[in-house]
Structure formats: structure tokens, C-alpha cells
Amino acid sequence: MNKYKKYYDMLEKQSIIYDKTQNCCIGQTWKHHLMPVINNAIFLAEKYGANKDIVELAAVFHDYANLIDYEDQDNHHIKGAELAKDILIGDGFDEAFVDKVCLCIKTHRASVVFNKFSIEQICVADADAKAHLDNVVELLLWRGYLKEDIQTANAFVKAKIQRSYAKMSENTKELVKSKYDAIMSILF
Numbered sequence: 001m002n003k004y005k006k007y008y009d010m011l012e013k014q015s016i017i018y019d020k021t022q023n024c025c026i027g028q029t030w031k032h033h034l035m036p037v038i039n040n041a042i043f044l045a046e047k048y049g050a051n052k053d054i055v056e057l058a059a060v061f062h063d064y065a066n067l068i069d070y071e072d073q074d075n076h077h078i079k080g081a082e083l084a085k086d087i088l089i090g091d092g093f094d095e096a097f098v099d100k101v102c103l104c105i106k107t108h109r110a111s112v113v114f115n116k117f118s119i120e121q122i123c124v125a126d127a128d129a130k131a132h133l134d135n136v137v138e139l140l141l142w143r144g145y146l147k148e149d150i151q152t153a154n155a156f157v158k159a160k161i162q163r164s165y166a167k168m169s170e171n172t173k174e175l176v177k178s179k180y181d182a183i184m185s186i187l188f
């Protein structure tokens, strides 16, 4: 059994509540964003030699605050780190370990550019970005569920994909370059 199942379950439950607020299909955010980010993060941690526990836990919690309070999404990287810290410290994790998890959560976003000094921070930010590219259909549908017209949805998704690609490390950019080019050739 996954040793972090408790947190996976917590996030899956919260993402179902979030899906209802976004008028999405129930389970969409878990299946097409959170799980892909977690799987990418573990894959990249193995590939780049990062600490898998730090990266996995940061990926699990990276959007937690956003799922709880979508209205305050501008601060979800900061609030998410605070929420994760309370939970993990409460569960007895070592404080220095938790600080490393929280740093990855704080620096995961593409719209707020941070210097990333650890390989774990790079893995989590790259995993989030790669998940956006891998799930571009979900992004477009989400905007449709929010009743955006085609021009607006296209512009939103295009900007998000461009930001996601821009924040990636050079190695991960190389990994996803053909997919990025394909997406850009379809969006207008």
C-alpha cells in the first residue's frame, strides 16, 4: 500500500468538492491534474536523482489551498505550504524534511517566477507544468464548463501552456518539446 495513501485520499476528497465549484465532471481534477502531477514528480525524481519522499508529498499538496479556496488562488502556493506544514508536523514528520516539502510547494507556480535551488523544487514545478501539457484537453473542457467562449478558453489555455513550458528546466523542456510544439500548432 502507498505509504502516503492517507494524504492521497484527503486530496482526492477535496478535489471532488472543488470539481463541484467549477461545474466540472466529478473526479476530473484528481484524475487529470493531481495524479498526473504526482506521477510526473515521482518519475522526474527518479530521473534527476531527487529525494522521492519530498517530491511526492509536495506534489500531493501543491494545489491543496487552491482546492479549498479557489477565490484566493493567487496565494495558493503560500497557503498550501502552510497547510501542508501543519498536517505533516502534526503527523510527526521531521521539521527540516517538512520545510523542504513546503519550499517545493511555494515555488511550484508558473505565474510567479522563483529561483529554484534544489532538484526537488525543480521536479515539482516541472511535474506541474508537464501535467498541463499532458492534459490540455482537460484544461479546455474546464474552461468550457465555466462557460467561457472558444476565443477566451483558447487564450487562457494557450497562455497557461506557454507559462508552463517557460518555467520548466532545460532538461524537462527537451523531454516535452515535441508535445509543446504540437499543442501550439493546434491552439490559435
Ligand SMILES: [Fe+2]
Pocket: 062, 063, 066, 076, 108, 109
Ligand atoms: Fe498550483
Ligand SMILES: [Fe+2]
Pocket: 033, 037, 062, 063, 128
Ligand atoms: Fe497544479
